[in-house]
Amino acid sequence: MSCVTRQSSTSLAFLFLCLPMAKASSRHLVSLLFVLICHAAAFGASTSVNPFTAKAALIRYWNRKVPNNYPHPSFLVSKLSPLSALDSSTFSSLAASGHLSDHLSAFCSAARLLCSSSSYTLSLSSSTPSSFSGYENSNFSNYGTGVGGGADSFANYSSGLNDPVDTFRRYSRDSIAHNDSFASYAGDGNVVTANFTSYGGAATGGAGSFASYDSSSNVPDLRFTNYEAAGNGRDRSFSSYSGEANSGEQSFTGYGKNGNGVTSTFTSYANESNVIGSGFANYGEGGNGATDVFASYGENGNVPENTFRSYGSGGNAGSDRFSSYRDQSNVGDDSFASYAKNANGGGADFDNYGKSFNQGSETFKGYGEGSNPNHEITFKRYFGDNATFKSYAKSGVDFKEYHNSSAAAAPLRSPAANRWAVEPGKFFRERDLATGTAMPMPDIRDRFPPRSFLPRSISGLIPFSAAAVRGVFAIPADTAMGRTVAATVAECERPPSRGETKRCATSAEDVIDFAVTVLGGDVVARSTESAEGSKGPILIGEVKGINGGKVTKSVSCHQSLFPYLVYYCHSVPKVRVYEAEILNVHTKKKINHGVAICHLDTSDWSANHGAFVALGGKPGEIEVCHWIFQGDMTWAVAD
Incomplete structure (x- = not known):
């Protein structure tokens, strides 16, 4: 019997010299110690991984499936489960018996997961105006009911948190001349849920403001239901709301319903955001003298989706203005259904509306219809090829400088100036990967909250x-997290695209198995080392083509938002993979x-893909390269 490493030879020799003098039971114990030492030594002197952990078990599994001598990449090792062997066994048993949720707090902490707060850290019900700075996961139900005067301010509230849940139900209801402000609320947050239900209902006077609300957040889910309904003479402003946010939704249902003289201003709303959806349902319905302004709304956004349903329906002397709305955005869709229907004396002004870089679509159905003919609706410098007007009011509508492809429209900004048409460096050509090339680097930061894989022995027992x-x-x-979980599962269940092989890996073992199934056992996982250089100019240093720079195939894996790490992995044929030194x-x-990957066959890509907007060309005409972002990975054959 011998152990494969020399580090333990001295201690093992001593043990075996003693074996003849030991009793049988002692020899059995020493044999067990020998096996354990060999397991520990298998990691090498340079590795500090405890051999009796879920991480160590995964590395042993990895070594069996991929028996080459390439080092395990630190970015992936850092995401392996920190559970001890005992904890893994305990939580596996709890999962098998259906009692894992009974020990959720201990499980989430030990396994380093992203878990929702099961209860509010703070629940307040008061009528004393206050300043709130630094709170999180709080319930402000019935807060400020009937208060007179004074002001509440929320500064740096829920900032930089993962999965905060804040509730403002019936906040400031029936108040008089009471002000509130939300400044720097939920900035840089992940999976933010905020619920403003019946906020400011029947309030008189006063004002409220949302400044820098949800800025740079990831997957915000914000709901304003019956917000300021039946209010009287109250002002509301949304300034820099959801700026540079990523993939979220806001809903304004029954906002200002039956209100009197309620004013709302949306300035710089969702600017520079990515795939933000906003729904305005029954907004201002039955209101009297409501004034709403949407200025620089959705500017430079990427695929904004806005729905205005029964907006201002049945209102009296309402006024709505859309100025520079969706200006220079990329695609996007707006729907105006039953807008100002049966309203009296409604006014709407669309000034410089829809001047998008890539045209989206607008639908106006039942707009301004009804028995009251006193509308004044003006489309001034309105841009759009894909607008549909159905059941539109027959009078009181004026189209001034309405532009489409058949009209002489003002020139749009050049593609290079549009942030979403070409995020600098997001796509590039293969020839750009050459030593000495200066180029912009896109934002490759890992925007996801930190989480770990679960061992397969646990993840396999949680139905997906x-x-x-x-x-x-x-x-x-x-909540935002609840909807995100559903969206991740739906994407994983989506049938593969033509020629695609895909798998959603719910454990590190699944990732390894999929890569080995597609590429064979002699593979290496690679990722860009860090986010250094993001959003700035870089210089390309030494470049190395993987597999000698030959055409190959790879398995790319992208993070999904989930309580534990889940990767969407898919095979990518006909590519070349490169490693490149990035220099200041x-x-x-x-x-x-x-690490960069160049797709050589783009024939199945959409003609509207951002790569073709950025680089020119059409599907199948050019190759397209991009960096592997921090936190994602590509598997390819070993060199």
């Missing part, structure tokens, strides 16, 4: 369905080690 996952992790379905443009010093 939205209902089951929400049940185990106590995630309410109507001025000092020429190395700041990062990048």
Whole structure:
């Protein structure tokens, strides 16, 4: 019997010299110790991984499936489960018996997961105006009911948090001349849920403001239901709301319904945001003298989706203005259904509306219809090829400088100036990967909250369905996290595209198995080392083509938002994979080690893909390259 490593030879020799003098039971114990030492030594002297953990078990599994001598990449090792062997066994048993959720707090902490708060850290019900700075996960139901005068301010509230849930139900209801302000609310947050139900209902006077609300957040879910309904003479402003946010939704249902003289201003709303959806249902319905202004709304956004349903319906002398709305955005869709229907003396002004870089669509159905003919609706410098007007008011509508492709429209900004048409460096050509090339680097930061893989022995016992996952992790379905879980499961269940092989890997073992199934056992996982250089100029240093720079195939894996790590992995044929030193443009010093992939066959890509907007060309005409972002990975054959 011998152990494969020399580090333990001295201690093992001593043990075996003693074996003849030991009793049988002692020899059995020493044999067991020998096996354990060999397991520990298998990691090598340079590895500090405890051999009796879920991480160590995964590395042993990895070594069996991929028996080459390439080091395990640190970015992936850092995401492996920190559970001890005992904890893994305990939580596996709890999952098998259906009792894992009974020990959720301990499980989430030990396994390093992203878990929702099961209860509010703070529940307040007061009538004393206050300043709130630094609170999180709080319930302000019935707060400020009937208060007179004074002001509440929320500064740096829920900032930089993962999965905060804040509730403002019936806040400031029946108040008089009471002000509130939300400044820097939920900035840089992940999976933000905020519920403003019946906020300011029947309030008289006063004003409220949302400044820098939800800025740079990831997957915000914000609901304003019956907000300021039946209010009287109250002003509301949304300034820099959801700026640079990523993939979220806001809903304004029954906002200002039956209000009197309620004023709302949306300035710089959702500017520079990515795939933000906003729904305005029954907004200002039955209101009297309501004034709403949408200025610079959705400017430079990417695929904004806005729905105005029964907006201002049945209102009296309402006024709405859309100025520079969706200006220079990329695609996007707006729907105006039953807008100002049966209203009296409604006014709407669309000034410089829809001047998008890539045209989206607008639908006006039942707009301004009804028995009251006193509308004044003006489309001034309105841009759009894909507008549909159905059941539109027959009078009181004026089209001034309405532009489409058949009209002489004012020139749009050049593609290079549009942030979403070409985020600098997001796509590039293969020839750009050459030593000495200066180029912009896109934002490759990992925007996801930190989480770890679960061992397969646990993840395999959690049914991969939205209902089951929400049940185990106590995630309410109507929160941002609840909706995100459902969206992730739906994407994973989507049939593969033509020629695509895909798998959603719910454990590190699944990732390894899929890569080995597609590419064979001699593979290496690679990722860009860090986010250094993001959003700035870089210089390309030494470049190395994987597999000798030959055409190959790879498996790319992208993070999904879930309580534990889930990767969407898919095969990518006909590519070349490169490693490149990334240098500081001025000092020429190395700041990062990048991994890039070049897709050589783009014939199945959409003609509207951002790569063709950025680089020119059409599907199948050009190759398209991009960096592997921090936190994502590509598997390819070993060199």
